[in-house]
Amino acid sequence: xxxxxxxxxxxxxxxxxxxxxxxxxxxxxxxxxxxxxxxxxxxxxxxxxxxxxxxxxxxxxxxxxxxxxxxxxxxxxxxxxxxxxxxxxxxxxxxxxxxxxxxxxxxxxxxxxxxxxxxxxxxxxxxxxxxxxxxxxxxxxxxxxxxxxxxxxxxxxxxxxxxxxxxxxxxxxxxxxxxxxxxxxxxxxxxxxxxxxxxxxxxxxxxxxxxxxxxxxxxxxxxxxxxxxxxxxxxxxxxxxxxxxxxxxxxxxxxxxxxxxxxxxxxxxxxxxxxxxxxxxxxxxxxxxxxxxxxxxxxxxxxxxxxxxxxxxxxxxxxxxxxxxxxxxxxxxxxxxxxxxxxxxxxxxxxxxxxxxxxxxxxxxxxxxxxxxxxxxxxxxxxxxxxxxxxxxxxxxxxxxxxxxxxxxxxxxxxxxxxx
Numbered sequence: 151x152x153x154x155x156x157x158x159x160x161x162x163x164x165x166x167x168x169x170x171x172x173x174x175x176x177x178x179x180x181x182x183x184x185x186x187x188x189x190x191x192x193x194x195x196x197x198x199x200x201x202x203x204x205x206x207x208x209x210x211x212x213x214x215x216x217x218x219x220x221x222x223x224x225x226x227x228x229x230x231x232x233x234x235x236x237x238x239x240x241x242x243x244x245x246x247x248x249x250x251x252x253x254x255x256x257x258x259x260x261x262x263x264x265x266x267x268x269x270x271x272x273x274x275x276x277x278x279x280x281x282x283x284x285x286x287x288x289x290x291x292x293x294x295x296x297x298x299x300x301x302x303x304x305x306x307x308x309x310x311x312x313x314x315x316x317x318x319x320x321x322x323x324x325x326x327x328x329x330x331x332x333x334x335x336x337x338x339x340x341x342x343x344x345x346x347x348x349x350x351x352x353x354x355x356x357x358x359x360x361x362x363x364x365x366x367x368x369x370x371x372x373x374x375x376x377x378x379x380x381x382x383x384x385x386x387x388x389x390x391x392x393x394x395x396x397x398x399x400x401x402x403x404x405x406x407x408x409x410x411x412x413x414x415x416x417x418x419x420x421x422x423x424x425x426x427x428x429x430x431x432x433x434x435x436x437x438x439x440x441x442x443x444x445x446x447x448x449x450x451x452x453x454x455x456x457x458x459x460x461x462x463x464x465x466x467x468x469x470x471x472x473x474x475x476x477x478x479x480x481x482x483x484x485x486x487x488x489x490x491x492x493x494x495x496x497x498x499x500x501x502x503x504x505x506x507x508x509x510x511x512x513x514x515x516x517x518x519x520x521x522x523x524x525x526x527x528x529x530x531x532x533x534x535x536x537x538x539x540x541x542x543x544x545x546x547x548x549x550x551x552x553x554x555x556x557x558x559x560x561x562x563x564x565x566x567x568x569x570x
Contacts, residue, residue, distance in 0.1 A: 219246040221293035225303045233308040236279035236392035236400055237345075240264070242301065243272045244291045252289035252301070256280055278392040281310035281400040310400035312338045314346075316388050320535070322407040328377040328414050329455045330535025331555040332386055339367040341396025343568035346370075349390045349401070355383035363555065363566035373555045373563070377537065380431060382411040412533045417498075419518055421449055421542035424509050426518065428528065435531070438524045439509025441501065443516035443543075447478075450516075452547030453556035454491035454538040456498075459529065463488035463499070467515070470495050478515065487525035491538050492552040498538065500525030 222245045227234045240262070242252050248270040254262040262285070264275035279285065289301040319333040320326045332352065340346050347362055352372055360374040378384070385408045390401035419426045419440065426438040443449035463485045472479045488499035494516075501508070501519025508520055518540075520528070537556065547557050555563065564570055 218295040219293055220295055220297055221245075221247045221291035221299040223291055223299060223301055225287065225301070227305050229303040229305070231305040234279070234305050235394070236281050236307045237277045237394050238279075239277045240275040240279075240285075240287065241272060242287070242289065244293075245271075247291055247293040247295075249273055249289065249291045249301075250298070252287070254285060254287045257284040278389065278404065279307050280391060281307055281313070281402060283307050308400075310402065311398035312400075313402040314338055314340070314390060314393065314395045314399050315401075315403055316390065316405060318386065318388070318405070318407055320407070320409045323409065325410045325412045325533060327456060327533040327535030327537065328380060328411055328416070329373075329453070329537035329553075329556060330378070330411075331455070331553055332372040332384075333553075334370050334388060336368045336370075336395075338395070338399050339397075340370075341367070341399070342394060343367075343370070346390060346393055346395050346401075347568045349388070349393050349404075351387045351389070353385045353387070355381075358382065361564040361567050362569075363558075363563050364568060365550070365566075371555055375560050377414070377416075378411040380411055380414040384409050384411065415531050415533070415536045417528075417532075417536065417538045419449075419538065419540045419542075421451070421512065421540065423542070424511065426520070428531065430531065436524070436527065438520050438528065441504050441507045441509075441514055441519045442512045443514050444512050447515040448543050448545040449496065449512075449514075449518065449540060450492065450545050450547045450551075451540050451543045452554070454496070454540060454547065455553040455556070456489050456491060456532055456534055456536045456538065457493075457553060458490040459532070459534060460485075460488045460490075461529070462486055463497070465497075470515070480515070486522060487529040489529065489532060490552075492547070494551050496552075498525075498528070 224243045224245075226241045240254055242249060249266060249272070252264065252273040254264060254275055256262070256279075262275045262279065264273055266273050284306045285304065287301065287303040291299045291301060293299060315337045317335045317337075320330060334350070343364055347370065350362060350370070352360060356379055358374045358378065360372055362370055362372050364370050385406065387406050389404045391404040393401040395401065414431050416429045417426060418429075419442070421442045424440055424442070426440045428435045428438070464483045465480070465485045465488070467476075467478065467480045485497075486500040488497045490497050496516050496518075498518045500522040501514070501517070502522055504513050504519050505521060507513045547554050549557070
């Protein structure tokens with residue numbers, strides 16, 4: 151039998167044990183091997199002993215998911231794809247890390263331009279692929295694990311039933327007059343004019359307000375609101391490779407031309423008064439007596455543009471429907487200083503045979519004639535694309551009879567854009 155003091159001491163010890171157990175309630179425990187008296191020992195795994203895969207340790211000993219991963223690549227279009235639309239961009243994307251290099255080439259060895267986004271997780275090509283071509287994409291990416299992943303893919307684009315190619319006025323490097331309209335003539339009709347026009351651009355050395363205007367499905371022109379400023383440098387980018395023009399007609403090539411605007415030479419012809427004035431860079435340079443079309447061959451009024459220049463031109467009335475034997479027939483092999491202003495055959499040229507009528511009456515078959523001296527001077531001042539404004543008759547320029555863009559109001563001209 152225990153004494154009272156012993157009992158009190160045992161109760162105190164028991165109380166301490168309860169407190170100790172409460173303090174270790176969240177610890178892992180395991181039974182000791184042959185532990186004397188059946189006692190327990192506490193054991194916890196240190197941070198350095200963690201074997202959890204893909205885990206990292208924070209300074210306080212806790213664990214967080216790892217940010218290290220291999221680059222995972224997605225390419226559009228898929229590897230081996232066929233009949234890919236040329237107007238769709240090629241994209242390369244990685245979900246971890248960044249792209250380090252991407253090159254896309256066609257079977258001619260031409261490189262397709264493209265660009266990375268800001269963090270280099272995506273590369274996108276320009277949608278200017280060639281129809282009916284094979285493409286090879288190569289490159290590499292680096293994952294957040296530091297490992298390099300190679301990128302290789304191939305695909306082919308669909309074949310076009312018809313190609314779209316452009317012929318252009320003016321010529322590359324040409325210096326032209328202030329009224330010349332840029333003219334793009336297509337080898338095949340364009341059904342989707344908006345898609346094609348989006349690929350056309352005009353860059354000028356000084357600000358110019360201009361517009362495209364569709365003359366037909368096979369021609370689109372561009373002119374400024376007012377005449378080109380003298381001395382302007384112009385670049386036309388016809389970026390139509392890969393464009394879908396409709397009816398399975400695809401752009402197969404792009405091209406760029408640059409040209410310059412010369413001095414301002416503006417000609418005014420008054421058929422009633424038989425006078426022609428030439429203004430150069432805003433100043434009257436010369437007044438010239440002329441003769442124009444007689445009755446039945448009236449010279450057209452309107453804004454004309456010099457289209458062609460000939461030091462010597464063979465003029466045969468058969469080209470305008472007159473035949474040998476007709477009283478009005480003519481055949482002159484050496485007309486000097488001739489400048490065409492209409493498709494139908496109106497020229498400005500030297501006409502020594504009509505010197506007695508120049509300045510007082512109209513005796514020609516529609517052309518504007520003057521002395522050889524004046525004609526040579528005028529020829530030396532002008533460029534293809536200079537404006538010739540004719541007044542004084544009731545016969546007016548027909549649309550398309552030459553470069554007639556300036557006979558259309560600016561509002562109507564702009565409305566001829568597919569993007570207006």
